[in-house]
Amino acid sequence: MTPSTPHTSRRLAGLALALAGAFAALPGLAQSGFPDKPVRLVVPFPPGGTSDISGRVLADALSRELGQPVIVENKAGAGGSVGARYVAESKADGYTLLLGTTSTNGTNSAVYKNLPFDAVKSFTPITRILEVPGVLSVNKNFPAKTYADFAKLVGQSPGKYVYASSGNGGATHMAMEYYKSLSGMRVVHVPYRGTGPALNDVIGGQVDMIYDTLASSMPHIKAGNLVPLALATPQRVKDLPDVPTFAELGLKSANDGFWNGVLAPAGLPADVLKTLHGAIVRALRTQAVQEKFAAAGAIVVEDTPAAFAKIIADDVAKWKKVAQDNRISAD
Structure with a gap:
């Protein structure tokens, strides 16, 4: 067996460091052992x-x-x-x-x-x-029950109808304003302090419509208190097969949830x-x-x-x- 020399030891140490560096550089190899705590x-x-x-x-x-x-x-x-x-x-x-x-x-x-x-x-x-998904809905007593009738009715009376949101500057408020800019619809904004109060007033008939997440509106849609007109979602929703997406209505840019x-x-x-x-x-x-x-x-x-x-x-x-x-x- 060949005895180790200082030169050989230095070479082996250098090789070990080089190998360690190479393994550490491999993508996906967690250098820190992550995660090792909550x-x-x-x-x-x-x-x-x-x-x-x-x-x-x-x-x-x-x-x-x-x-x-x-x-x-x-x-x-x-x-x-x-x-x-x-x-x-x-x-x-x-x-x-x-x-x-x-x-x-x-x-x-x-x-x-x-x-x-x-x-x-x-x-x-x-x-x-x-x-x-986002959903544009009207209260059950609103005179229009389809998007086509809604667009015609609102288009004939700009500024007459009002919509509720969960609050000024919130995501649903911004989404409705974006929809308005694309569709040309002119409806008045009524901000609330939260989705719950906004939904309550739409369901109660004090406000005509709301743009909301489908997650919070769906129970009221199923109960018949809200009528959905259009959805912001990639494809139609299984439980609402007759409700078109904004893309189907020619408003593709408004189709993001x-x-x-x-x-x-x-x-x-x-x-x-x-x-x-x-x-x-x-x-x-x-x-x-x-x-x-x-x-x-x-x-x-x-x-x-x-x-x-x-x-x-x-x-x-x-x-x-x-x-x-x-x-x-x-x-």
Whole structure:
């Protein structure tokens, strides 16, 4: 056996370092052993809403995929901006994530003048997890029961009819204003403090119509208190086969629903991003997640991080134009 020499030892040590560097550079090989402790998923809204429900469904399935607990934390306020800021200012190590929405990383950028974070630059997008269709509905006593009759009636009396929203500058308000700009319909906005009060007054007949998420409007549609006219969704909804999509009505640009997605702080390491993206996608493909999202009126979606980043950038640009054109702002 050839005895070791100082020169040989140095060569072996150098080879070991080179091999270690090569393995560390391999894509997808988690250098940090991520995750080795619980992960927090910040839901920037109060418990009980669509985002909170979807976040908890995902967290349960994601815990199994990651082999670590995924703990939901509700940090509500300012239309989701409080929770979004918290995540934006957190360490980019994969242990603090945001359940982002059309509001937190879209419409809020357009209506809040001094957000303490950038909806695009302050985050690492991982993937959307679901899309909730939007729906334009009228109360059961409204004289028009189809979109064609609605368009004719409203078009003949600009400014006569009113619509409710969950609040000034909210995602549903912005979506309705975007629809108005595309269709030429002139209806008056009545903002409420939340979806519940807005729905109550539409159902009660004090307000003519509402643009809402299908998830919160569907029970009232099934009860016969709301009449759906058009849906913002890729295809018709199984439970509402006679209701057309906006795309079918020639309003393709108004056909986007409201999304939820998972984001991390900007600067997330590539290996951690790959681990999280793979685990979330696997969780989304489980039967339990798909069934629970469907029960909430949501459609499961998944994106590459790059595709999700483009969706956010495009949304921010779109909503900023809507806000500017309609002079919409929030405190």
